[in-house]
Amino acid sequence: MSAATGVPVVTVEGLTLGYGGAPVQRDLSFSVPRGSVFVVMGGSGCGKSTLLRGMVGLLPPLAGRVLYGETSFWDAGPDGREALSRAFGVLFQGGALWSSLTLAENVALPMREYTALSPGEVQDLAAYKLALVGLAGAEDRYPAEVSGGMRKRAGLARAIALDPRLVYLDEPSAGLDPVTARHIDDLVLGLREALDITFVVVTHELASILAIGNDGIFLDGGTGTAIASGSPKELLESSRDPRVLRFLTRGEWRGEGSPPKEERS
């Protein structure tokens, strides 16, 4: 089913998530293979961020499990969860940089908490991570003083601060101009290549989905379930579900059968 092969980094089993007892997404099951860029697709408000919150430990599930390796995240105690959290980084939708800290301090804070490095080394490492995402020279700026794209990139630098094997990105390129969005996509691919990071990317940006995704799941808001899974390109080629096709062809596809020829590329 999935394009990339490899051991699953994270596996979701029968996960039901919601707020106040009312489910938003029901019975999700999938696994994210090591080394893949796994995209969580779906229209606005279908529950993509909700799924992400359930996977990173911010929203206890109504049912089901999230497995990191063999360990069930939500069944591990608070200490176990904290230890598991160390294995992944998260970039939130708006960047979620701590506004009272400079970009460098944002990246440095987790390092200071969890590494044995000296303050000087932490500072060097933070500067290096910022340089990695193209923010050399902006270390001492505050989040309010940089553009939205720079905030997202700084958020990405913070997400990889502790060298995690798995990084979650929530809408990394939403709200950015096409060039900046493309830059973020390139960054994701580059980091995957260079640091062997597995990415779980929540997005509804079609260009991004097709450019970086090599596996994924498609959530439907109407039914509150996953309606397709697999590589986005393959889904575009072979899916029979009108909701998936309409999404992947920006609503061009209206009829039965295959999507229109000109949309395939």
Place this chain on the structure above:
Amino acid sequence: MHRTDRKRTVGAPGASGEALDAERLRCGPPENGEVRVELRGPWTLDRPLPSLGPVEAALARGGVERLRVTDGGLGEWDSSVLVYIEDIEAMAAERGALVDTGALPRGIRTLLELARSARGRPIERVEQPRPPLLVRVGDRAVWAWRGAVDGLEFGGEVAAAVWRFVRGRARYRRSDLLLAIQQCGAGALPIVSLLNFLVGLILGFVAATQLREWGAEIFVANLVGIGMVRALAAVVTGVTMAGRTGASFAAQLGTMQVNEEIDALRTFGIPPAEFLVLPRMMALGLMMPLLALYAVVVGLLGGAVVGISLLHFTLAEYAHQTYRALDLTDLGVGIFSAAVFGVLVALAGCYKGLRCGRSAAAVGEATTSAVVIGIVSIVVAMAFITWGCNILGI
């Protein structure tokens, strides 16, 4: 939905209006089941729409199958012509007649089509109907219960954070603590001075007018002294800080919640209770006693102003009487109360901020209720402290 209403109000001008209408709208009699509606001249929002009366009259004659809306020399037009055509369509639909807009300018047709396709799309979320009373009462109870549990949970988190602090393991930034101390210390001095001076003054004045009748003016010093030192300085300062610092804590943390900054802390395993609540709570818990001490001095000064200017004591007399009236226990109670109030105000602000919803409006609500909870808890705590002192005979 309100088409008929508008038809009545807009289409009810006098004779001149009707003449104007006729220039812009021509509605022929039915021919072979077809009515021609011709739109002419300018159709812009700055003039009233013609009455739908003629069209309605034509339809009312019966046997009309089609309405042809055509361009009979249409001038400048804007969305007014679109709503008018939609009104015609609605009216025709009621009578089972079709409307043909094919002969209208292309722009109008496109816009009509766009609106039509957008209307056809279902709205994603429908308003829930109001549940019955019993359900609402139940919801309320569950909600209150959850709130209580949640409050306890927060209390537990803070207690754990304090415990880690005691063992020297708490994760927070010293600079945050210093910033909070500065914010709720020096920054609050002017307003604390003003309020406590006035309270001292008012207390002295009220006492003076009463005690003068008994020739016991000198006891103004006792009343102002004990009142300010034991309770009022702490309460007035606490209420001021609830409005000033408690609100600001709630707004800060609420904004962080909206920006998912709190979530980011959690995913790094840094408890917000340690990183955010602890420094603020310590800052206010430390600064409130100092502020209250300062407030006592200012309040006593307020009383002294009354004693000197109204009752003609010398400063030395007044000060001596104050000194005789007070003992250290009073001051101890006042300072202790102030520290408790500081912690309560900080906790109320932080709690409301951390539990804030994810919108700007929610930050406003969080701020408001932080102030309310802060003030209420000050008063309740004051009652408990007074009760406790009574039991202990202090």
